[in-house]
Amino acid sequence: MATGFLTDTTVCIGCKACEVACKQWNQLPADGYEFTGDSYDNTKQLSGTTWRHVAFVENPKKKRLTGDVDLVALAEDVKEQLPGGAELDALGRWTFMSDVCKHCVEAPCQQACPTGAIIRNEFDNVFIQPDVCNGCGYCVPACPYGVITSVPHDGRAFKCTLCYDRQKEDLEPACAKACPTDSIMFGEVEELQRIADERVERLHAKGYTEAYLYGTPEVGGTGGIGGNHSKFILLDEPETYNLPAHPFLPQDKVGGAAVTSAVAAAALGALLAYAFRD
Amino acid sequence: MSGLGITYGRGGATNTLDDLQNSDCILFEGSNMAEAHPVGFRHPMLAKEQRGAKLIHVDPRFTRTSAMCDIYAPIRPGTDIAFLGGLINYVLENERYFEEYVVNYTNASTLVSEDYSDLDASGIFVGYDPETGEYDQNAWRYEGMPVTPAVGGSEGAITSEAFSEMVGEYRDEGSFPHDETLQHPRSVFQILRRHFARYTPEVVEQVTGCPKEALLEVAETICDNSGREKTTALCYSVGWTQHSKGAQVIRAAAILQLLLGNIGRPGGGIMALRGHATIQGSTDIATLYNVLPGYVAMPDANKTHDTWEDYVATEAAHTGWWANFRAYATAIMKAWYGESATHENGYLFEHFPRLNGDHSYYPTIMEMKDGVVKGCFVFGQNFAVGGPHARMARDGLRNLDFLVVLDAYPIETAEAWKSDGADPAECGTEVFFMPSALVAEKDGTFTQTQRLVQWHDRSVEPPDDARSDAWFVYHLGRRLKELHRGSGDSRDALINAMTWDYTTEGEREEPDLEDVLREINGYHVETGEPLEDFLDIQEDGSTACGAWIYSGVFAHGVNQARRRKTGEYPHTEWGWAWPGNRRILYNRASADPDGKPWSEEKKLVWWDEEQGKWVGYDIPDFQATKDPTYRPDLEARGLDALPGNGPFIINADGKGWLFAPAGLKDGPLPAHYEPLESPVRNLLHDQQYDPMVRTYQRPDNPYNAPEDPNYPYVITTYRLTEHHTTGAMSRWIPWLNELQPESFCEISPVLAGEKGIENREWVTISTSRGKIHTRALVTDRIPVYEFEDRKLHTVGLPYHYGPNGPSDLAKADIANDLMPVSLEANVSIHEAKAFTCNLERGRL
Amino acid sequence: MSETPLESAESRNGHAGSTGTGGEARAETSHHPETDPERGDKNYYGIPPIKRAHWTWQIPVYFWIGGIGAGVQLFATVAQLLGHRDEDLKRVSRYTVLATMILSPVLLIWDLGRPERFLNMLRILKLRSPMSTQSWALSVFGTFSGLVATRQAAEDGLLGQNSLSRLARSLIPDRLLTVLALPFGLWVGSNTGTLLAATSVPIWARNWALMGPTFLASGLSTALSLLSLVLHLGHLGEEKTHRVLRRAEKGTLLAEAVLLAASLVRMGRWGKPLFSKEVAPLFVGGSLVGGVVAPFALLLGKETRNKSLLASVLVLLGGLALRFSMILGGRKSADDPEATFTFARGENAPRPGDKV
């Protein structure tokens, strides 16, 4: 049985309870205190000590998520008659997206890891065994989603464990548990896929034709990654949430690179041999 | 919460949070629910997802709540009465009110005396006495009611209790003059129509800055989702209360919900979203200076409270619940003084303290500063940051002889002696800082937003010397009693008589809080048997009860607040709700006048002809066996004086009050006034701000004059999800602090552009009270309002920050140093949501 | 007609304090990646969507040294196979390879977050993980070259005249081991490039086919330069060795130049970081001009000892500069959201539905 997440950004209220619950359950330190000025996002990104991160996207020009009434359009129509003339710029969309490890089906980080520290556990989650990791850091640039990160002073790489310890006790992950609106759903991957399809369809029916599922073999979990076990329902292009649209499995290049390298080695060898010719 | 109290009878939220799942539409106004009540916000989200409910947010800022809503309507801070007036006008003019409900359950048909005349352009209601600067509420009375001299000296106005009195007298003369066709020009309904006629969409747009299309969209949506089959709920919090006219804003909302027939029904109601986890509990069990537990009036030297009999006679009403005042008050005395309090000795009333003036928070702070108040105990408050004009509060703290603070963190309130550059050597205050236990470290109850009492068990022992507040108070009381033992002094009589016999447990001798809850629940003096509910409370002193409204929380000797059973809606076996475990107040209104549910989907309680009683999902908030057709005769007293079609059983006529013939100091109907400090004039009335607002004219509390060009912007202060109130409980937690690490203000790109301010740059905000430095967050989420061709800018300012805390970044200035002290007339609340300021680039 | 709020917002979305045609100033907000031109087309507050490698100076130095080891091994083996018997060359090569194979793991382990767990690298072998194969190749190559060098040391009398030394001389099949070590050496040399290519960093990943060859060629050119430098300085080696080295150096530099040029073409827009303010001096000045063009020019003209020495030093430094510029370029590339996003949408990236 594979477990995973479905994070539905359309019902996320940006409360960051997931981010805090994760830190608390896993006893992770704060990453520092920086006022970024980037909307309400002061933790910026996932890191070795931030395994859930809530992104804040202010998008005043977008039709609002739930708006049957598009006040921006409305305002355009009635601008002349608006004696109060309130600025309607603020009537856009403000979306929140709780990011997390994608638990890739073919996980680039796992493939990169030379020590075998990264495994798939019995729940088919991508899990780092902290006692095996030697801090080589190679998994870090391998991850196409910028998830896994090595922790300074420790050197080892850390990321979401999908609350392996809790799952073993039949508890749902801390972040999902804390989420008040069920924006984070935890469960069996297939079941979640079903829910996701349903939800996306419902959003389409409501007129949000831009809604889609990220983390499928078509979007997000592309290029040999084969999909993600933690998926997201999104409304904007992936980049808006700092996600690559069509990432790929870097290790797919290794075979080819070996061939070109062998050819090069042979050529250079020949070159040397040629140099020896008197 | 007198806006709700006056209209419906009780100040509490009418419905439950989970009941929002049954709403077809929810209007959030004056609340940023998604941010301030994120867990509760689950229910609106479920309503939206599962039944397609429409969510509406009306707020000066585009917030995380707005982001979740179908409609967002921006309004200029402090203009809610105009906006709600617009909605009421829409409902009345387009006849969208729920007629049967309005005719039967409200005072719409009641006639008002000829003394009343409509509010004119002056903005002053009839009855204004320029001498006292107060209203004579007799001018607003129902037709035929006798004129009553204003009771009491200090209050100078008719209290609602006195109103009940009048109704009682009045009933003796016959029936209410009323007109069920609602056509009589002096009927409440017609008065209402005329009163709100001026709130046309165009005017509302000019006043509030909200495009009229948005107003109309909101109006349409709530009307479409109200009536027999559908219900609309309304959620507000301190975005409405913290205004110089806060109670009237809520009145306007209460009127709207009555007109739409949304009170007492599933998915309807008004959710007064409370703040601190047990803020409801702390008002119920009397942290307010002027009430005893259960809202029993505090003896007052300026009222006819000379003897026990005077006191009881003055405060008891003829009709409604307060007819039992004597029983409730007696039971308190028996609970507190046990055998020493007898009918013969007037329950020791002669020794009981009396109010002799306003001892609410703000005057007390001023008296600290003025040297009148010498000592202060602070339990769980950080007013050096959270009080208005916080600088004055810190000055007051530095002027005390002694200060005792129980808190878990080194809060600013405990450290005023070394803040603001004060020289500790100069500060004569002796400070006792006691480490307090936090919630998980102690037993106790919470009473939350929906009056639900929930018991919690301690999960860990408090660390080191930390002790619960109960421990502190119990042992302090014990020692004081020891100290006074044997004293014959009259002034020591009460402390000697006080029962203080809670059992303690463990090495630390923590008092057993279930003992306290048992006392609050009440018991039969003879047997010690717990009371089953407040109907058991007797006038003769044979019962003791700490707070009548909580009677039943320990029924059958079982801690009902500890129950955790999720069952069927409305989950009556989860915890215990006052009154009498009723979950939805006034739920008799969920059925039509004949007692049949208005609709199948929205049924809640109904009259069962066969059983001859009210039955349903909830516990009826009504006399269980009172037939819908019952009409009281002239002799009827107490609840029997209320008709079978009067769901508002606390009100003396059983009706919801569209027009408040008494009880509010600043008018029988809400009218738009500008905030006390406003950059613009009142477009609707000559009277600029609420005429009854209490101001304190002192050199250290100057006000920015209306339209003062030096203070052209409006500040509104608020919360962020990431922090809690003064930050005392969140700034010290790294996980929360990293999420919003630094103080900032939110301004629009237009204002930033005018001032050359870039995102993240330092700015200086100033008022005539003080100035602070903070950083700018430039965002389109702050709308710019146009007013008579001017651009009005809003400065949004979270108030969570202060100089103390573990991170250097947290060493912020205190937002409330900017605020004036001014008090709303009815509930004495400050105006944190709209006052004026200036803002400049840089740290000046 | 008055402007719509949409248009007016756009026209005002300029710099702080600037006045638009609407006559009102409007500050830049840091929000809405969609609409704020200052923030580029699409990204999230400019925060990199992928994480750069944390590697510090040890790694590029290791790449450099490893490349040298591989190159020396290749040259020595070819010489051996072609029957070119130059004892000086043999000795110098064997000791050089040993030195590189001692330094390499030191640098690698130094860089580990948990150095004591270096051996975990050898828990498993993963063919798809260049880091894993690298570690194994390094271990095998290191062991073999260690053995070969031991034999050499024994022959050189450095181990004294004891039984151990005798044993080494009789039991270690140095010529066989040299040949067997070669593929592992070549793997180390090219794999340092592949290791970078098999990541999500656009500048590296985009050039996946040529990273290995380029690193190998550069490894060879630095190796040849080092040999030539050492032989020159030590006044060692046969005349032919010097001649061959010189020819090989020229040829390799040419090959390297071609590979670098092809790489730059291949990297396309994602190669920009190499020409950025910070990296360009190192890359263009250091590796291209200093490490390839200048030494090549030096080698083309009349041969002098000094010119040769200078050329060797330049090539060596150029090789080091190349490793550093690739790592630094990778950092910049990873830090640039546009690079990642366009790459993960670029025509090289898999499209939906593609079979890779």
Ligand SMILES: Nc1nc2c(c(=O)[nH]1)N[C@H]1C(S)=C(S)[C@@H](COP(=O)(O)OP(=O)(O)OC[C@H]3O[C@@H](n4cnc5c(=O)[nH]c(N)nc54)[C@H](O)[C@@H]3O)O[C@H]1N2
């Ligand atoms: N995370 C978090 N939750 C909390 C708290 C906390 O500190 N942090 N505090 C708790 C407490 S003590 C309380 S009292 C509640 C308060 O809960 P809320 O009242 O929801 O909180 P506020 O943020 O003070 O104000 C609510 C909204 O009122 C808006 N507002 C300001 N002026 C006006 C106006 O004139 N009209 C209208 N319609 N809206 C206006 C503000 O823009 C703001 O969005 O929250 C409780 N919950």
Ligand SMILES: Nc1nc2c(c(=O)[nH]1)N[C@H]1C(S)=C(S)[C@@H](COP(=O)(O)OP(=O)(O)OC[C@H]3O[C@@H](n4cnc5c(=O)[nH]c(N)nc54)[C@H](O)[C@@H]3O)O[C@H]1N2
């Ligand atoms: N400008 C502006 N000012 C405001 C408001 C606003 O919206 N704007 N809102 C107002 C509102 S609604 C509120 S409720 C107030 C809040 O103002 P305060 O109540 O003064 O603020 P808190 O930070 O909640 O203070 C609670 C304190 O209790 C401590 N504490 C927690 N648990 C315990 C306990 O069990 N025992 C004891 N002894 N201490 C404990 C905490 O550490 C903390 O120091 O602020 C008000 N001030």
Ligand code: SF4
């Ligand atoms: S998202 Fe990154 S860290 Fe997570 S499994 Fe995929 S590659 Fe590994």
Ligand code: SF4
């Ligand atoms: S840092 Fe740890 S988890 Fe990552 S690749 Fe290296 S050994 Fe594996």
Ligand code: SF4
């Ligand atoms: S599953 Fe556990 S570890 Fe992963 S983000 Fe959620 S709380 Fe953190």
Ligand code: SF4
């Ligand atoms: S807890 Fe849920 S609603 Fe809150 S930020 Fe996280 S995903 Fe969003």
Ligand code: SF4
């Ligand atoms: S802090 Fe507590 S009371 Fe407030 S929303 Fe969260 S869970 Fe509810």
Ligand SMILES: [Mo]
């Ligand atoms: Mo509050």
